[in-house]
Amino acid sequence: MRIGLVCPYSFDAPGGVQNHVLGLARQLARAGHQPHILAPGLFPELVEGRREAAGRVEFTSAGQAIAVPYNGSIARVNFGPLSATRVRRWLRAGDFDLVHIHEPITPSIALLALWAADVPVVATFHTATPRSRTMQLAGGALRASIEKIDAGIAVSESARRVVVHHLGRDAMVIPNGFDFAAFAPPPPEKWAQTTATRRVNLSPPPSFPRSRRPRVTFLGRVDEPRKGLDVLLRALPAIRAGLGDVDVVVAGQGSIPAPAGVRLLGAISDEDKAQLLRGSDVFVAPHRERESFGIVLLEAMAAGASVVASALPAFADLLRPADLLRTEGGSDPLGELVPIGDASALAEAVLATVRRPPPGRTARARERARRYDWSEVAPAITAVYHATLATTAPTRRVIAT
Amino acid sequence: MTPAELFAVLVIVLLAIGWRLSWLATRLDRAHTRVERRWAALDAALVRRAQAALEAARGAAIDPASSLLVCDVAAAALVADLDPAAREQRESDLSRVLALVPLDGVATYSERVELAHRLHNDAVATASALRRRPSVVLFRLAGHAAEPRAFEMAVSGELTWPRGFVG
Numbered sequence: 001m002r003i004g005l006v007c008p009y010s011f012d013a014p015g016g017v018q019n020h021v022l023g024l025a026r027q028l029a030r031a032g033h034q035p036h037i038l039a040p041g042l043f044p045e046l047v048e049g050r051r052e053a054a055g056r057v058e059f060t061s062a063g064q065a066i067a068v069p070y071n072g073s074i075a076r077v078n079f080g081p082l083s084a085t086r087v088r089r090w091l092r093a094g095d096f097d098l099v100h101i102h103e104p105i106t107p108s109i110a111l112l113a114l115w116a117a118d119v120p121v122v123a124t125f126h127t128a129t130p131r132s133r134t135m136q137l138a139g140g141a142l143r144a145s146i147e148k149i150d151a152g153i154a155v156s157e158s159a160r161r162v163v164v165h166h167l168g169r170d171a172m173v174i175p176n177g178f179d180f181a182a183f184a185p186p187p188p189e190k191w192a193q194t195t196a197t198r199r200v201n202l203s204p205p206p207s208f209p210r211s212r213r214p215r216v217t218f219l220g221r222v223d224e225p226r227k228g229l230d231v232l233l234r235a236l237p238a239i240r241a242g243l244g245d246v247d248v249v250v251a252g253q254g255s256i257p258a259p260a261g262v263r264l265l266g267a268i269s270d271e272d273k274a275q276l277l278r279g280s281d282v283f284v285a286p287h288r289e290r291e292s293f294g295i296v297l298l299e300a301m302a303a304g305a306s307v308v309a310s311a312l313p314a315f316a317d318l319l320r321p322a323d324l325l326r327t328e329g330g331s332d333p334l335g336e337l338v339p340i341g342d343a344s345a346l347a348e349a350v351l352a353t354v355r356r357p358p359p360g361r362t363a364r365a366r367e368r369a370r371r372y373d374w375s376e377v378a379p380a381i382t383a384v385y386h387a388t389l390a391t392t393a394p395t396r397r398v399i400a401t
Numbered sequence: 402m403t404p405a406e407l408f409a410v411l412v413i414v415l416l417a418i419g420w421r422l423s424w425l426a427t428r429l430d431r432a433h434t435r436v437e438r439r440w441a442a443l444d445a446a447l448v449r450r451a452q453a454a455l456e457a458a459r460g461a462a463i464d465p466a467s468s469l470l471v472c473d474v475a476a477a478a479l480v481a482d483l484d485p486a487a488r489e490q491r492e493s494d495l496s497r498v499l500a501l502v503p504l505d506g507v508a509t510y511s512e513r514v515e516l517a518h519r520l521h522n523d524a525v526a527t528a529s530a531l532r533r534r535p536s537v538v539l540f541r542l543a544g545h546a547a548e549p550r551a552f553e554m555a556v557s558g559e560l561t562w563p564r565g566f567v568g
Contacts, residue, residue, distance in 0.1 A: 066501065068470060068497060068498055068501060069474055069494035069497055069498065070470060070473055070474070071473060072477070077466070077470065078466065079464060079466035079467040079470055079502065080464065080466070080467055080501075080502065081464065083464075083466070084464045084466075105469070106466075106469070107466040107467070107469040107470035107473070108466055109466075111465045111466045111469060112464060112465065112466050114465075115464065115465050115466075130469065130473060131473065131476070131477070133476045133477075133480070134469070134472050134473040134476050134477075136476075137455060137459070137472050137475075137476045138458070138459065138468060138469055138472035138473070138476075140459060141458070141459045141460075141465060141468045141469075141472070142465060142468075142469065145465050
């Protein structure tokens with residue numbers, strides 16, 4: 001199947017939607033499809049000169065995104081006749097069987113692709129929806145575009161509710177995928193071998209062996225308040241008072257003055273991230289807002305770190321999944337949820353997790369995380385593709401010259 | 402100097418001071434009134450600009466991405482009873498987006514906003530200068546009139562960016 005994947009956000013910046021699109025494209029290529037990504041900016045593999053790493057994923061740049069005020073913050077977006085022409089040219093050249101558009105209702109190439117597409121359209125809603133007032137006013141102009149979506153996918157139950165409420169459409173809930181094997185500890189017989197090779201190849205930062213001190217890890221931009229690093233820092237005195245010497249590791253982009261007693265690693269590679277999580281006792285996610293899914297929680301769960309996260313809806317969906325609590329009878333969640341921005345509750349949850357880890361929780365969390373592996377998620381998405389193609393009238397397209 | 406003469410001089414001096422103070426009070430009152438009128442004009446110009454932008458953005462001649470972008474900032478600017486800082490932010494956002502998205506028939510409204518904005522802030526500067534004069538401060542000639550506030554907003558041509566992007 002020739003599949004056009006549209007990502008409205010640039011791969012130059014890290015982000016959940018970008019990772020999802022890239023992971024899906026690779027999985028589709030592995031399954032024998034021909035995925036082709038359209039996104040602003042440059043493709044990471046092209047930038048780093050590792051073309052072959054992208055496998056059979058084709059990439060087209062939609063040009064540089066422009067920073068504009070949107071939805072109460074600054075968004076990097078593409079719009080206007082020039083972008084529209086680029087999108088149309090990509091659609092024509094790609095000759096796709098189907099296009100899969102991510103975050104379709106954003107002022108971006110996603111909406112432009114939806115507007116211009118003349119093949120069946122599958123759309124995935126992550127988190128971005130217009131403010132309701134914007135929707136009221138722009139609704140008329142957008143309705144035709146919204147109607148063109150043949151099948152909608154929402155990454156979580158809360159994302160689906162937003163789609164139903166704001167756009168008047170329904171959507172299948174299919175979660176974001178990730179590479180479970182990259183985070184899960186390797187089987188024992190392979191362990192010695194991989195650590196040996198890693199030790200040779202590992203560039204700084206060095207490896208993260210599990211030390212005697214309990215390790216508490218934070219991942220995410222350090223200078224963005226919504227990631228909540230400050231909450232962890234405020235909780236540290238209480239954590240130290242309860243546990244003594246604690247190894248606190250913070251990895252993520254951005255520059256801040258190094259807080260006392262904290263190891264700042266800066267941005268790290270995916271491989272180092274996996275190793276860091278495998279050597280962590282507690283992974284904290286004190287995020288304040290706007291986390292659409294929380295793939296990083298799944299990564300920590302796969303790696304066997306206990307999770308302490310703020311009670312955002314997306315995080316609660318992952319740590320207290322309704323079906324799990326129902327079917328397995330237990331009321332024990334897969335990680336601790338603490339009130340957003342509450343440092344003392346965070347400290348308490350970390351202390352409780354390290355001192356009295358609930359029996360079997362990490363094993364259950366790992367099994368749960370396995371369900372979000374690409375091998376489980378991608379087939380659910382391709383099933384939507386097939387159902388869409390089976391029920392859309394074939395279009396006889398005249399190839400314009 | 403006889404006591405009568407001394408008294409006469411005192412009366413004349415007091416009258417002169419009184420006359421000067423009342424003259425200052427009159428000027429102050431005029432300045433405040435002007436600020437109010439100009440604010441009303443700026444407010445109206447801003448509302449008309451946002452409405453014109455909305456109308457143009459919902460037309461058929463524009464791509465949906467541009468349309469969504471303009472509708473979002475215009476709708477945000479049209480929310481009633483914003484506090485001044487929020488209003489400044491939202492009108493600046495609208496200016497920034499309008500500088501990037503050419504819309505038919507909105508340029509006139511943007512020009513009117515620019516003019517009204519300059520006139521308003523000029524009136525505010527005049528009133529503030531008067532209010533800072535020592536005799537006005539000493540005799541509290543400004544009374545209970547609120548301190549006039551300049552409307553700080555980006556208009557086309559002077560677009561400055563806040564730090565930090567959200568992608």
